[in-house]
Amino acid sequence: MPQVTLYLKWVPQYQFAGYLVAEKKGYYKDAGLDVHIVPGGPNINTVQEIADGAAQFGIQTAEPIFYAYSHGLNLTMLMADFQEPYEEFMVKKSSKIMSVKDFAGKTVGINIGGLSQLLLPVMLESEGVDPSSVHTVRKTISLTPFLSDRVPIWNGYVGNEPFQAMNQGVPVREFKLAKYVPNWYGDVLFAKSSYVTNHPDIVRKFVSASQKGWVFATEHPKETIAIIRKINPQKSDKALSQEAQAAIPLMTSAATKTHCFGWMDAGRVSAMEKDMVKFGGWQKSGALPAPETFFSNQYLSCAH
The missing domain is CATH 3.40.190.10 (Periplasmic binding protein-like II)
Structure with a gap:
């Protein structure tokens, strides 16, 4: 065999x-x-x-x-x-970030070297946002930077991080890559x-x-x-x-x-x-x- x-x-x-x-x-x-x-x-x-x-x-x-x-x-x-794509970006539901257009000027915690780092600019351009207007930092396994509002936009997997946040009493608004990069x-x-x-x-x-x-x-x-x-x-x-x-x-x-x-x-x-x-x-x-x-x-x- x-x-x-x-x-x-x-x-x-x-x-x-x-x-x-x-x-x-x-x-x-x-x-x-x-x-x-x-x-x-x-x-x-x-x-x-x-x-x-x-x-x-x-x-x-x-x-x-x-x-x-x-x-x-x-x-x-x-x-x-x-x-x-199985990845997404999320913000707190209480955030004033209501659309991808609102990413401009914000900080995004992202999986460096992952698919989201490549496709974030694709997603931004599809909504008319200049990718250079968004600041990215390396995300951590812990959600603390997101939950504490240090990093208002957080990258994750649709089946993991959003539920981790909600299970800690923090409902989120999701921006799924699938909606913005349909070819991937x-x-x-x-x-x-x-x-x-x-x-x-x-x-x-x-x-x-x-x-x-x-x-x-x-x-x-x-x-x-x-x-x-x-x-x-x-x-x-x-x-x-x-x-x-x-x-x-x-x-x-x-x-x-x-x-x-x-x-x-x-x-x-x-x-x-x-x-x-x-x-x-x-x-x-x-x-x-x-x-x-x-x-x-x-x-x-x-x-x-």
């Missing part, structure tokens, strides 16, 4: 539900695979782990995959776990392009079993939460329920209903490339690579 490793980008939670379900319910074994799932954390770089051969599959947002290409590392996105996907499953080419059968089996896990997670959140709690008991039922409520709507789209879970679109990937050039300092000269350089739908169960 082939052994493969998957690196998550963070600790086990609903954000990775499909893979956790597929492992615990035996979907990978049924496909003839022995899968080891490694939790992520602040010191885990999934792209580096894949580049070094420590794992065959990883979870990441798309921008490091584009940057890797510029450094000679070809990676292939195999499935979009989230059809829309959230987390994606990826592998080295060379691995995909050399092991198509393993890739197809892994992707298909993972899809099955994700479909289960979108349709059966209570049972999925119970599975995740056994893997990561530090996550409470309440926290996972809140996360599922926020995350599940981002996992599907018109395209997934037409095709299948995880489907990616060449037009959207092409638009992502253009944002990378304009806001991410990527591929400043020459023609952009074809979007199919970076993704493939052929290993999805609906594609064969």
Whole structure:
């Protein structure tokens, strides 16, 4: 039985539900695979782990995959776990910041190096705000700078930070990236392009079993939460329920209903490339690579 490793980008939670379900319910074994799932954390770089051969599959947002290409590392996105970005910005509901236009002149606590840092300027420009008018600082794991009003705008994940604030008695107003940057996907499953080419059968089996896990997670959140709690008991039922409520709507789209879970679109990937050039300092000269350089739908169960 082939052994493969998957690196998550963070600790086990609903954000990775499909893979956790597929492992615990035996979907990978049924496909003839022995899968080891490694939790992520602040010191885990999934792209580096894949580049070094420590794992065959990883979870990441798309921008490091584009940057890797510029450094000679070809990676292939195999499935979009989230059809829309999983990140957002939030302010206190009592704040006078009512729209993105009100971000001008304000300080934003942001995940430095993350997708939100790249897409904040995209979001601002879409609303007619000069990105240079916004001051960004590195966000902390603790919400204290936000709760104490030192940093009025806070970056986070739709299923985490807003609920952390509300659970501390501070209701928030949310500005979800999905509304302002509709072409971007959230987390994606990826592998080295060379691995995909050399092991198509393993890739197809892994992707298909993972899809099955994700479909289960979108349709059966209570049972999925119970599975995740056994893997990561530090996550409470309440926290996972809140996360599922926020995350599940981002996992599907018109395209997934037409095709299948995880489907990616060449037009959207092409638009992502253009944002990378304009806001991410990527591929400043020459023609952009074809979007199919970076993704493939052929290993999805609906594609064969």
